[in-house]
Amino acid sequence: MKLFTHNLLTSSIIKGVTKGYPLKIVSRKVEISEKEFNPELIARLLSRVEWSALCEAAESVGHGGDLPTSVPENAEKDEEFLRKAHHVLMEIEVVDGDLVCPETGRQFPIQNGIPNMLLNEGEV
């Protein structure tokens, strides 16, 4: 699971949960691998990213050090910033771990990089 995908995921679908975003990450296995850098893709995806949630997620998997606390002005032309964003959004994969609902503590397991967000009967 890449951190871009984590940035979209929420547990607010659980009955009664209002603050299901962002999910906490408990990682047991993280893989870093170089991926082709596409600055236009990263620049456009930035508008879809909740930046503070991304920083929190990157921090929790041990790769938050480099990121600024907010998206700089003219980010789409700032190649150094885009590279950092690319690294965090695309190159970090949580292969094994859990996503945790911030409100209820309910865990959603991640196996082989695939989070299981299926709800139990009582949660629907």
Place this chain on the structure above:
Amino acid sequence: MAAPRGSPCGTQSTPSAGGLADSSLDGHLPMAQLEEGSYLCEIECTVTTGLEQIAKEEAERLAGSRVSAERGKIAIQLQNTNALKLLSLHSVDNLFVVVGRSSVALSGEKKSDLIQVTKSFLHADWKRAVDVWKCFQPSPVEHDLECRPMDSWTRSEMCSLMLNTSQHDAASDQPSHPLNFPSFRVSCHRVGANHSFSSVEAAGYLGAAVSSYLGWPVSLRQYDVEVNLNVDNCLVCITLTLTRASLYRRNIVHFGPTTLKATICYGLLRFAEIEDGEVVVDPMCGTSAIAVEGVICFPGCFFVTGENYPEAIDRSYQNMQPRGRPADVVRWDACHLPLRDQSVDAFVSDLPFGRRVGSRGDNRRLYPGVLREMARTAKCGTGRAVLLSQDTSAMSAALKVTTPFWKRTM
């Protein structure tokens, strides 16, 4: 508040461009544009019904030349040296080179109609068609294939043919090739209710004529060239098959019971008018066929695909390797998408038809649930969905219930 627009896609067929022109390849590209030694050829491509317009646009972009479309196929005229480029088209299933086309006068009497149909091909340029066919062979064709009419043969060549043909068994696994001729078979595809002959009869008649006129040996199983005789009422078109394996089987390694053809996946993605930088979601992805095609053809987007069925998740995982692509697989229930509100630009999905997977009864609950969740998570105003389904009644019922959220545009 503006509602996100949705565009379910059923089995649409685009209006025909008025049929293909009679054979006259001169004049569509000015002669000045052709490179020396090259010539114009016409390649016909089969397309899933409903995707003809998408295929026409893709072919026009790739070939830079005139493309005509009719139900189930497109025809591209281009320089013969560029024909191989067409293998990279994503929206077509199979390629054929046109030998010739004509319109025939059918009287309703079988023998004379068969003669009319077969006579039409005698003046076609077989050599050029075979030259194009040779370019598409996986291994280089060893011999220079002969393609000239028998009335230009020498006496010794005729004797050699007769000797070899009498030793040749059409049903054997090792056909001989007298004088370097390709072996062939004829397949006839006929449209029209009032023909005086059957497809099998027409195929046999043309086969005998090709054999007599060009000297090619027949082989029904181990053939080099498949000759197609396409008869659409009184329009006859003869083509040679270029693609041994259909192009739609690319990409996917791990098939499930309902894996969609790559060409249809491409068509659905095109209908969604995806732009760079968008988030595209398939909420019921099966084996992720749509996302696999998506990451290849739309590298500027991020794909998230989801499924609840464990075996489908395993197949998705395999098909989405290597993990380097901007995409992820999530296990989820499509009626409870774990996505933030308004985080998705486009949904593209092949909904369960309720036949091989699920049931019609299930669809009555599933479709409205999915449409509601997609409405919540799609970007207001620009969000869109392209959905494929055969269960039109469940879809209509679901759309009625979710009218405030989705506007149907197809």
